[in-house]
Amino acid sequence: MLQIQQNVSLINFNTFGVDVNARYFVEINHPEDLAELFMDPQWQQIERLVIGGGSNMLLIKDFEGLAIHMNIRGIEHRINHQEVFVEAGAGEVWNDLVNYCVQRGFAGMENLSLIPGSVGASPIQNIGAYGVELKDVFSSCKAFEIATGNFRTFSKVDCGFGYRESVFKSELAGQYIIVSVKFDLSLTPNLNLKYGAIEQELEVRGITNPTIKDVSRVVSHIRVAKLPDPSTIGNAGSFFKNPVITTAQFAPIQQQHPDIINYPAGDGLVKLAAGWLIEQCGWKGKVVGNTGTWKNQALVLVNHGGATGQEVYNFSSQIIDSVYTKFGVNLQREVNIIG
Numbered sequence: 001m002l003q004i005q006q007n008v009s010l011i012n013f014n015t016f017g018v019d020v021n022a023r024y025f026v027e028i029n030h031p032e033d034l035a036e037l038f039m040d041p042q043w044q045q046i047e048r049l050v051i052g053g054g055s056n057m058l059l060i061k062d063f064e065g066l067a068i069h070m071n072i073r074g075i076e077h078r079i080n081h082q083e084v085f086v087e088a089g090a091g092e093v094w095n096d097l098v099n100y101c102v103q104r105g106f107a108g109m110e111n112l113s114l115i116p117g118s119v120g121a122s123p124i125q126n127i128g129a130y131g132v133e134l135k136d137v138f139s140s141c142k143a144f145e146i147a148t149g150n151f152r153t154f155s156k157v158d159c160g161f162g163y164r165e166s167v168f169k170s171e172l173a174g175q176y177i178i179v180s181v182k183f184d185l186s187l188t189p190n191l192n193l194k195y196g197a198i199e200q201e202l203e204v205r206g207i208t209n210p211t212i213k214d215v216s217r218v219v220s221h222i223r224v225a226k227l228p229d230p231s232t233i234g235n236a237g238s239f240f241k242n243p244v245i246t247t248a249q250f251a252p253i254q255q256q257h258p259d260i261i262n263y264p265a266g267d268g269l270v271k272l273a274a275g276w277l278i279e280q281c282g283w284k285g286k287v288v289g290n291t292g293t294w295k296n297q298a299l300v301l302v303n304h305g306g307a308t309g310q311e312v313y314n315f316s317s318q319i320i321d322s323v324y325t326k327f328g329v330n331l332q333r334e335v336n337i338i339g
């Protein structure tokens with residue numbers, strides 16, 4: 001029998017560490033729990049908030065609807081020659097899954113080490129780091145359709161993955177709840193070392209022929225050095241997306257700021273480093289009230305203790321304004337704003 005609790009603090013369910021209450025709260029431990037929950041029409045009508053690791057959202061105020069905490073566990077794998085098929089429950093911690101795979105020599109996820117959050121949330125924004133995105137290892141996912149009570153399998157194409165994008169964030173937003181994800185990995189590593197400081201860090205360690213364990217360790221080391229640990233300093237990783245603009249828009253900006261960091265993004269598009277833009281506006285490491293940006297990565301907004309969601313949100317608006325004034329570039333928030 002499902003337990004619906006009332007007026008539950010969400011402080012332990014969001015990595016920003018914002019203290020707001022959910023009017024109703026339920027924990028889902030099995031896919032069938034969702035069918036049971038939505039048999040009662042009152043939960044169809046009320047506003048819902050699905051929480052995995054709570055690592056990509058900012059709660060602005062008390063949530064008046066039903067918070068659904070996904071806690072479906074379990075990881076299984078099957079090997080066929082060099083190919084490895086892995087399936088994980090939505091409530092598994094993403095990095096536990098990465099470790100499960102890395103320890104067994106299942107290659108493909110090593111660059112995605114230490115990304116906060118849950119397995120079920122990973123397809124929603126197509127998580128990525130160090131030159132690899134979820135879509136590179138994703139095979140399919142199973143999701144519960146709230147309106148019909150049916151389960152549906154989404155192939156990679158069905159998911160419409162883009163940079164920090166999928167159908168679950170756009171046209172199907174709020175309609176499905178992901179219950180499990182399948183991954184396609186390999187026993188033959190195809191290492192991706194080009195991005196960021198991976199090669200340098202391997203060199204420092206004297207590693208010339210890296211294994212996936214080495215890559216995972218190095219990526220974890222780089223992340224720990226650059227990003228704040230949410231268990232001590234509340235944050236939700238990158239607060240903004242890296243803006244993608246056209247080469248025509250980019251040309252005059254580059255003329256004015258010749259050292260601007262940029263990456264080709266295909267098809268006459270250029271991706272800018274939001275962290276760099278924010279740093280150039282003087283925000284890096286700034287403390288403003290209880291919030292601010294992280295000292296080693298200006299793209300990460302932090303809660304220095306006791307910040308409200310509104311305070312962090314207002315601060316993010318200030319950053320958006322100053323980046324727009326200096327560069328004429330509009331930053332988009334990457335975290336989900338709730339409330």
Ligand code: EPU
Binds near residue numbers: 129237
């Ligand atoms: N940079 C600055 N100042 C800063 C931050 C960055 O000049 O304060 C420069 C860096 O020196 C580098 C460039 O900007 O030249 C890019 O920085 P970084 O390599 O740290 O990566 P990012 O583009 O800022 C993205 C992802 C991160 C992911 C890293 C590594 C987004 C929004 N963020 O950040 O993902 O870990 O690449 O692959 O795409 C997340 O999404 O929560 C996240 C942490």
